[in-house]
Amino acid sequence: VSEPADPALREGAGGTMDHLDEMTCLLYAERQLDRGRAQAVSAHAEDCMQCRTLLRALDREARLLTRAMLEEDEPLPSRLAEFQERARKSFGWIWGVVFGLAATGVYALYTQMVEPWQARLEQAGFGGTSLLSLLVFQGAFWKGWQSMITLLEVLAMLTVAGFGVVLFRKRLRRGSALALVLAGLCAALALPLTTGATEFRNAQAGTAEVRQGETIKGDIYLSGERVRIEGTVEGDVYAAGKEVDIDGHVTGDVISGCRSLRVLGQVDGNVRTAGNFGMISGTVGKNVTWFGDSVSVDSAGKVGGTVTMFGDNLTIDGHLGRDILFFGNEVNVNGVIGGGIRQKGESMILGSSAQVDGPIRFEGKNPANVASGAKLAFPVEFTKAQQESQYKQGHYYLWRVIWTAAFVLFGMVLFLLMPKFASEAAAAGERFGAPIGLGVLVFFGVPIAAIIASITVVGIPLGILTLSLWILTLFCAEIVVGTAVGNWIMGKPVDTWGLIGRMTVGFVLVRIVYTPLAHIHVVGSLVGLGIWMWGMGAISLALYSRLAPKVSQAGMPIPPVPLPAQTTIA
């Protein structure tokens, strides 16, 4: 048996050009050559296409061998393995289909949800430049957003930011990146502060108030057990407290988070609140937006614009200038409504003194209860809610497929952006117990913490950031669970594309199993919650593993703290 030949060149076909021999190529591909010879091989391969092809082929052969032998360990039926191989080879058209379906999903999202919503809200008198600006930015922190931000601008900004992150993610350390984001957020929030004089009043457990006869020029932030405005505010009011009473005059908007809000005085702008109970006995010049239990517009109350509510109960005994848009349980009207009503909920009651000048559309379980004396410009258009039969329709499944493809694409983008974190999250998901336990904590704990943080003005950006991350995690949860299931079935992936393949298989399987279960009354909700918690827990666990300080591997004992002399231990 001869010794292996030294890295050498062999004469090519026809003696025209020398090529590297295969042994040299193998040793080079396996990093077994010394530095000098490796450099010579590298230089030759740069100029020689044939040797470059050979090096690439040898490398691919090694990877094929590793993959083949690793997959042998996997509890994957051979048919599925073959299918996976075929799918790998047909990657081009598979991703083409996925992209196509995802694009359809995005288009559907816009045409079926975003656009109609935008139209409805604009019809309801909000008049925002876009849905996003309306929901997120309008008047909440800085009024300039409203004129500046459109959906396209936001998308463009996000795209640029995304590219920036991808370009610089290797150069930015985690801490500095986080600091940059927070600094940017703080800068954005600091901007409105420079636009006008803003006052802060914090009374902790007492009453934060604007006294009678007092006039505030500019915006005011108030927080306390009780918030009371008896004077005049020539600007916006931001209020956080258990009880918020507005007896005076606010020329701008009122934005509040509270248990109860009473408007006895006059608000020229909008009232936007997240709270339990709202009572409007005074006047609101523009619109009311409410996230919470119940709102009542008294017989003396007057709202110039619209009422948009996501909650339990809405009672209108007074006067409403324009429309009602309601998602919740019950609407009870005994007053005058200048526009129409659009409701999705349980019941609608139109009393004998009700007057509705616009169209009424109601989707619920039972038809609206209309008293004989009610004056309606249009008859009630009633649509019976058909939640149960949804799964019997063909297009339901078609849309499930489209949304599945959209999620797979979303997951793929995330995995390509953060391959290491994705595999860590999937690995954490495979531990079952710990992620589910942590998931319960994160699922319920984080929103509560975010709301608590938002009570104070300083904590609002932190609360919003936390809540945004929580929502993002919620969207990613199913993808992580899919990946964990994929890994469980097909074994550990070799590279990122292997992980993406497993995510796809696992995600589709989870969807197939979950789709019929989702229609079983309690089981569907429980399984859905379980998937969310499992996925959120896995992501949180992976995050924790990254951020937690590393324990020393050396196992060095911690030296005891020396006690001062003359110390007596009882």
Added chain:
Amino acid sequence: MEIFSKLWEGKLSQYDETRSFSAWLYRVAANHCWDILRRRKIRQDKETEDVDEVPLEHPDPNQLDRLIEQKTSEEVRHALQKLGARARMALVLRYYSDMSYDEIADALGVRRAFVGVVLLRARHELRQALEGKSALAAGGTT
């Protein structure tokens, strides 16, 4: 099982702690297997050493690239079953167990400088098997 009982019966005391345990274990296992095969009077020489004497044909890079592109993991696993014991073991040690050349040399009982040759011959055998030719004829087509 037999290998572990051998270890239990005293072989473990021969382990040199300065060297890699896994490589040593592979070597014990390999030697044990060779003993069994020898006892069965199977001519391992024909399978391995005789073939080693034959020079290897330089592959056409494009053809090799196409061959790898076409083959699935399943087919590679089938082809691996057709290889000689030594070739299969070399490939398994390198591409599955991710052993270094030193460890493979130790496990196979050959000089380190010879590991590349063993691996290259094993790959040639594998290619022949993938193309449907006899594994024993691998490498001998100059």
